[in-house]
Amino acid sequence: MIWGFLRDLLSGVNKYSTGIGRIWVAVVFIFRLLVYVAAAENIWKYEHDEFECNIKQPGCENVCFDHFFPVSHIRLWALQLIMVSTPSLLVVFHVAYRENREKHHNQKLYRSPGEIDGGLLCTYLISIILKTGFEVVFLVLFYKLYNGFKVPRLVTCDIRPCPSTVDCYISKPTEKMIFLYLLVATSCLCIVLNLSELSYLIFKYSIKCYLKRYIKKHQ
Amino acid sequence: MDWGALHTILGGVNKHSTSIGKIWLTVLFIFRIMILVVAAERVWGDEQDDFICNTLQPGCKNVCYDHFFPISHIRLWALQLIFVSTPALLVAMHVAYRRHEKKRQFRKGDQKCEYKDIEEIRKQRFRIEGSLWWTYTSSIFFRLVFEAVFMYAFYFMYDGFRMPRLMKCNAWPCPNTVDCFVSRPTEKTVFTIFMIAVSSICILLNVAELCYLLTKFFLRRSKKTGNSKHHPNHENKEETKQNEMNELISDSCQNTVIGFSS
Numbered sequence: 001m002i003w004g005f006l007r008d009l010l011s012g013v014n015k016y017s018t019g020i021g022r023i024w025v026a027v028v029f030i031f032r033l034l035v036y037v038a039a040a041e042n043i044w045k046y047e048h049d050e051f052e053c054n055i056k057q058p059g060c061e062n063v064c065f066d067h068f069f070p071v072s073h074i075r076l077w078a079l080q081l082i083m084v085s086t087p088s089l090l091v092v093f094h095v096a097y098r099e100n101r102e103k104h105h106n107q108k109l110y111r112s113p114g115e116i117d118g119g120l121l122c123t124y125l126i127s128i129i130l131k132t133g134f135e136v137v138f139l140v141l142f143y144k145l146y147n148g149f150k151v152p153r154l155v156t157c158d159i160r161p162c163p164s165t166v167d168c169y170i171s172k173p174t175e176k177m178i179f180l181y182l183l184v185a186t187s188c189l190c191i192v193l194n195l196s197e198l199s200y201l202i203f204k205y206s207i208k209c210y211l212k213r214y215i216k217k218h219q
Numbered sequence: 220m221d222w223g224a225l226h227t228i229l230g231g232v233n234k235h236s237t238s239i240g241k242i243w244l245t246v247l248f249i250f251r252i253m254i255l256v257v258a259a260e261r262v263w264g265d266e267q268d269d270f271i272c273n274t275l276q277p278g279c280k281n282v283c284y285d286h287f288f289p290i291s292h293i294r295l296w297a298l299q300l301i302f303v304s305t306p307a308l309l310v311a312m313h314v315a316y317r318r319h320e321k322k323r324q325f326r327k328g329d330q331k332c333e334y335k336d337i338e339e340i341r342k343q344r345f346r347i348e349g350s351l352w353w354t355y356t357s358s359i360f361f362r363l364v365f366e367a368v369f370m371y372a373f374y375f376m377y378d379g380f381r382m383p384r385l386m387k388c389n390a391w392p393c394p395n396t397v398d399c400f401v402s403r404p405t406e407k408t409v410f411t412i413f414m415i416a417v418s419s420i421c422i423l424l425n426v427a428e429l430c431y432l433l434t435k436f437f438l439r440r441s442k443k444t445g446n447s448k449h450h451p452n453h454e455n456k457e458e459t460k461q462n463e464m465n466e467l468i469s470d471s472c473q474n475t476v477i478g479f480s481s
Contacts, residue, residue, distance in 0.1 A: 007224055019316070026308055030301060034225065039297040050267060054277040054392070153282055154392075167392065169278035171267060174289040 003037055006085055013088035016095055016114045016124075020197040024190060031186045032081060040179050043172055044074035050171030057161055064157035064168045070145065073176065077183055080138040084190070087130035094123040121205060125198065132194040135187050142184075149184055151176045222252050225304055232307040235314055235355075237347065239428040243421060247304065250417045255296055259410050262403055263293040269402030276394055283388035283399045289376060292407070296414060299369040303421070306358035306365075313354040347432070348439075356432055363425045370418055380415055382407040 007029065014025050047069070053061045098113040098120070111117070116124050142149065151173040158165040170176075226248060233244055266288070272280045347355050374380070382404040389396040401407070 004224075022312070022315075026312075030225075030305055030308075034301055035298070038222065038301070039294045043291075043294065046267070050281065052277050052281055153285060154278070167278060169281040169392075171281050172285060172288075172291075174285050175291060175294065178290050179294075 003033060006033065009089065010085060012092055016091050018197060020193055020200060024193045027186060027190060027193065028085065035182065036077060036081065040074060040077065043175050043179060044072060047072065047171060051168065053166050053168040055162060055166045057163055060162040060166060063159050064162065067157060067159055068155050073180060076138065076142060083134040084131055087127040090123050090127045094120050125201060128194050128198050132191055135191050139184065139187055149180045151180065222256060229304055229307055232311045235310055237428055237431065239424055239431060243424045246417065246421055246424065251300060259293055262406050262410055263291060265402060266291065270399065272388065272397050272399040274393060274397045276392055279393040279397060282390045283393065286388060286390050287386050292411060295369065295373060302365045303362055306361040309354050309358045313351055352436065356429065359425050359429050363422060366418055366422050380411050382411065
């Protein structure tokens with residue numbers, strides 16, 4: 001999986017972020033992306049091969065695995081990383097649009113194309129809301145699909161063609177659970193960072209607006 | 220996307236480290252990350268496939284493996300390396316923040332004269348002073364804490380640092396006490412001891428760096444109080460100018476930071 005592209009995207013976004021935004025980028029990059037690539041991927045690598053059912057009936061293992069893991073944890077994790085990083089592209093596109101406009105009109109239209117004000121502020125706020133939304137959606141999806149964030153050692157399965165209720169054993173359940181909790185913890189941290197950034201920006205620009213109006217009144 | 224990206228980020232921090240900090244970084248990359256990627260991952264690569272239990276009972280092997288290895292050595296080391304490298308980012312963030320402030324100040328002030336001086340001063344050495352000293356010291360402290368916590372967790376989880384050849388398991392659904400054999404126990408023991416030894420060296424380096432910084436801090440303080448008695452105003456002005464120049468170097472030299480620029 002070419003995660004280098006995501007790394008470059010995050011580096012590009014970093015230029016136009018606030019301080020809290022940069023901390024968010026660092027958290028996503030180091031505690032989520034790097035942990036995923038360096039450690040988590042290998043844990044789930046042979047999950048299907050190592051999933052064992054106490055039966056010789058052909059097809060029973062496949063059917064049971066598919067029943068308990070409709071979408072593998074690791075794939076959901078990857079999707080979450082991609083969806084959560086993508087809203088930042090909106091900001092990059094908007095800045096590029098501003099720079100293009102300045103070139104086209106051959107004059108300075110903005111104080112600085114990368115400065116967060118006016119339309120870019122709206123785009124930035126929308127990207128933060130989308131990021132937070134995706135985080136929450138994926139956490140809820142994880143919770144609903146797997147009945148919480150636990151990974152049991154043993155699951156019982158009685159779907160055709162399994163002849164009776166069969167015991168199936170998941171490989172490395174404890175290790176998977178530890179990394180799932182790490183994923184949830186970093187997701188929650190990112191949600192908190194996004195909400196603080198949102199409040200900070202709204203507060204900052206409300207104060208700015210209010211001061212402008214106050215000065216105008218007195219002039 | 221791999222450990223190389225971490226190397227790019229930390230490489231930028233390297234410029235602002237002390238000599239001991241640079242040695243620590245080299246030890247981290249060569250004796251820990253490189254060994255992990257090149258050797259250790261191969262040794263632990265087939266750990267579950269070649270973990271064999273003396274039973275045909277399906278599920279017994281999975282359960283016994285999970286019981287004896289709640290989290291694999293290799294994953295624990297990877298997490299340790301990530302957590303131990305992260306405090307250095309505090310320093311990078313602080314430097315980036317200072318650079319941003321200086322840029323803002325110079326936009327208002329007289330820009331051209333200062334830039335000529337900076338070009339010459341860039342070749343001079345950067346010093347860790349003021350609030351950056353506190354950030355740097357806290358980052359070393361956190362590094363130490365993370366190293367110690369992970370080493371203790373390792374010792375606690377695996378009852379020491381030896382990998383036994385044989386483990387006896389009677390977790391359900393194993394029908395009775397079953398013998399389970401670990402793959403490559405000697406090789407794993409050797410690498411475990413090696414990684415623990417390098418961790419200990421890193422802890423020693425961090426402690427040495429901390430002592431060095433504290434000694435420097437107290438010496439500088441005693442010099443300042445000594446100087447202020449003899450030359451109250453002149454020396455302070457010179458020092459503040461030198462401090463400002465040093466901050467400019469740090470800010471202008473830093474080009475990696477959290478930008479992750481390739």
